[in-house]
Amino acid sequence: MAQEDLFKKLIAHCKEYGYVFPSSEIYDGLSAVYDYGQYGVELKNNIKKYWWDSMVLLHENIVGIDTAIFMHPTIWKASGHVDAFNDPLIDNRDSKKRYRADVLIEEHLAKIETKIDKEVEKARTRFGETFDEAQFRTTNPRVMESQAKWDQLHNRFSEALNNSDLVDLKKIIEDNEIVCPVSGTRNWTDVRQFNLMFSTEMGSTADGSLKVYLRPETAQGIFVNYMNVQKSGRMKIPFGIAQIGKAFRNEIVARQFIFRMREFEQMEMQFFVRPGTELEWFERWKELRIKWHRALGFGHDNYRFHVHEKLAHYANAAVDIEFRFPFGFKEVEGIHSRTDYDLSQHQKFSGKKIQYFDPEINESYVPFVVETSIGVDRMFLQIISSAYHEEEVVDANGQKDTRVVLKLPAPLAPVKLAVMPLIKKDGLPEIARGIIDELKFDFNCQYDEKDSIGKRYRRQDAIGTPFCVTVDHQTAADNTVTIRFRDTMLQERVEISKLRDIIFDQVNFRNLFNQLK
RNA sequence: GCGGAAAUAGCUCAGUUGGUAGAGCAUUAGCUUCCCAAGCUGGGGGUCGCGAGUUCGAGUCUCGUUUUCCGCUCCA
Numbered sequence: 001m002a003q004e005d006l007f008k009k010l011i012a013h014c015k016e017y018g019y020v021f022p023s024s025e026i027y028d029g030l031s032a033v034y035d036y037g038q039y040g041v042e043l044k045n046n047i048k049k050y051w052w053d054s055m056v057l058l059h060e061n062i063v064g065i066d067t068a069i070f071m072h073p074t075i076w077k078a079s080g081h082v083d084a085f086n087d088p089l090i091d092n093r094d095s096k097k098r099y100r101a102d103v104l105i106e107e108h109l110a111k112i113e114t115k116i117d118k119e120v121e122k123a124r125t126r127f128g129e130t131f132d133e134a135q136f137r138t139t140n141p142r143v144m145e146s147q148a149k150w151d152q153l154h155n156r157f158s159e160a161l162n163n164s165d166l167v168d169l170k171k172i173i174e175d176n177e178i179v180c181p182v183s184g185t186r187n188w189t190d191v192r193q194f195n196l197m198f199s200t201e202m203g204s205t206a207d208g209s210l211k212v213y214l215r216p217e218t219a220q221g222i223f224v225n226y227m228n229v230q231k232s233g234r235m236k237i238p239f240g241i242a243q244i245g246k247a248f249r250n251e252i253v254a255r256q257f258i259f260r261m262r263e264f265e266q267m268e269m270q271f272f273v274r275p276g277t278e279l280e281w282f283e284r285w286k287e288l289r290i291k292w293h294r295a296l297g298f299g300h301d302n303y304r305f306h307v308h309e310k311l312a313h314y315a316n317a318a319v320d321i322e323f324r325f326p327f328g329f330k331e332v333e334g335i336h337s338r339t340d341y342d343l344s345q346h347q348k349f350s351g352k353k354i355q356y357f358d359p360e361i362n363e364s365y366v367p368f369v370v371e372t373s374i375g376v377d378r379m380f381l382q383i384i385s386s387a388y389h390e391e392e393v394v395d396a397n398g399q400k401d402t403r404v405v406l407k408l409p410a411p412l413a414p415v416k417l418a419v420m421p422l423i424k425k426d427g428l429p430e431i432a433r434g435i436i437d438e439l440k441f442d443f444n445c446q447y448d449e450k451d452s453i454g455k456r457y458r459r460q461d462a463i464g465t466p467f468c469v470t471v472d473h474q475t476a477a478d479n480t481v482t483i484r485f486r487d488t489m490l491q492e493r494v495e496i497s498k499l500r501d502i503i504f505d506q507v508n509f510r511n512l513f514n515q516l517k
Numbered sequence: 518g519c520g521g522a523a524a525u526a527g528c529u530c531a532g533u534u535g536g537u538a539g540a541g542c543a544u545u546a547g548c549u550u551c552c553c554a555a556g557c558u559g560g561g562g563g564u565c566g567c568g569a570g571u572u573c574g575a576g577u578c579u580c581g582u583u584u585u586c587c588g589c590u591c592c593a
Contacts, residue, residue, distance in 0.1 A: 007586095008586080011585095011586095012528075012529090015527090015528090016527075016528060016543090022584080022585085025584095028566060028567075028583050028584055029583085029584050029585080030584090031583090031584070031585090080593085081593095089518085091518065091519080091590090099590095100591090189518090192518090196592090217593095249592095251591085251592075255585095255586085260592085310593095311593090313593080314593080315593080318593085334593090393554095401553095401554070401555095403553090403554085422550090422551055422552065423549095423550065423551065450545095451554080452550070452552090452553080452554070452555095452556095453550090453551085453552050453553065454552070454553030454554055455553080455554045455555085456554095457552080457553050457554085458553075458554050459554090461553095468553095470551095472551055473551065474551090482552075484552080484553085489553070491553095
């Protein structure tokens with residue numbers, strides 16, 4: 001099957017079987033926003049549990065928190081989001097290309113610098129040993145002219161940028177006759193600002209309200225609580241703080257189903273370490289995190305690392321874990337060595353000391369941070385797209401047929417078992433209900449008596465239920481049932497009293513955790 | 518944001534030169550059925566994405582708009 005077709009079928013399947021719905025669908029939907037349905041929420045919760053327990057349960061030096069979506073606006077100044085998530089964009093009408101207006105101007109500035117440098121180099125070769133660069137720069141008319149132009153442009157540019165003066169940014173581009181590198185024309189649209197952070201107002205607007213943002217990442221909630229957690233939890237470095245929560249980004253283009261949404265959920269763990277040890281920990285977490293992914297059994301080779309060549313200003317190492325989606329290898333998790341950038345920034349902006357006294361070396365320092373950050377929705381998409389299978393099966397009459405089955409790892413499956421009477425009379429429904437009453441405290445169970453047994457099995461396959469328990473006439477005689485396994489479609493006859501253990505053995509997270517060692 | 522395509526029942530789709538909406542599956546109530554979908558009978562469900570225009574009459578033609586998909590663009 002073509003990969004594109006698979007993706008379309010998957011989206012349709014998600015909607016048809018209650019996993020993911022477009023948001024506000026009866027009002028024509030809301031672009032790039034989706035809701036999780038009755039099975040989707042179960043799968044999502046299980047993914048979160050797998051992550052949370054692998055962090056907080058399995059590591060005694062990792063604790064979890066849950067911070068508010070609203071935070072003090074200065075936090076986003078300290079983190080750099082107010083400035084950096086705020087790009088002035090401009091389109092060239094001829095080439096249909098979009099550029100960051102500030103980048104275009106910076107490139108123009110760089111051109112002037114290159115011109116000056118060339119003059120200087122020319123002079124250097126001419127004068128040789130006796131060349132005085134500083135003197136040349138302050139006396140040569142051509143260089144001085146260029147330098148003056150540069151200074152003037154740079155000042156005007158900085159001012160326009162600081163004041164978010166979009167009109168002047170465009171005028172700068174026009175005045176300096178900056179052309180589109182592709183079309184070579186100066187047919188520009190107006191400069192528009194796309195702030196990637198959503199904002200709203202807190203407090204009454206009458207007597208001065210506070211502009212607050214919906215957080216564009218959960219990490220800052222951890223950083224600003226570093227001292228609280230370290231002190232109240234008596235945490236000793238190295239230690240980690242984990243958090244799961246919603247984040248919001250006003251993406252210019254948000255597409256590819258739930259892969260890039262404007263409202264999304266992150267699972268982040270910030271690991272605080274002694275400066276100088278961060279790259280060792282970075283390597284440790286890299287290996288541990290890819291094991292966590294591979295433990296799900298979706299194919300060792302469908303994962304790979306993508307090393308960032310160009311690092312963000314705060315990082316000294318960064319790598320993505322990518323998965324082979326139906327639309328290609330895409331990032332599902334990022335592991336970043338963020339240095340002491342964030343904590344130092346908050347120390348600076350808040351004026352509060354954010355440091356750790358390390359008794360082992362008798363020193364105080366701002367801890368370094370290794371971050372693991374994973375998108376819940378991307379994990380969801382990764383898992384459901386890997387689990388989706390269309391299989392050819394042959395029935396008793398030799399007729400070929402397609403079985404759609406979600407081969408979800410049993411611990412993640414929304415419904416763990418379906419219990420069904422083979423026929424809906426002779427007291428079989430009552431026995432089936434009785435089994436559910438026993439097991440419903442431990443597992444998400446479903447009862448179904450409608451339609452032929454084969455059809456009911458297919459329905460459960462479509463939502464990924466790993467076990468189907470069937471009550472037949474023999475059950476009434478000897479308290480045994482058949483249990484049918486989703487992936488093999490094979491059945492075994494077992495005692496009702498053994499069901500709990502058999503199922504627990506499969507849906508337990510321990511099977512996954514054992515692979516993380 | 519630009520370009521292309523699409524939107525009819527829960528799903529997949531049909532709907533002729535413009536003449537008051539159909540099928541299969543699904544769903545529901547029964548009957549039948551002892552292990553892998555499509556047996557029988559009955560029921561429910563659509564202002565054809567939305568808004569205008571042309572027309573005696575628009576699912577069908579025109580324009581606008583919304584949403585989705587594909588490509589470009591963007592992406593700490």
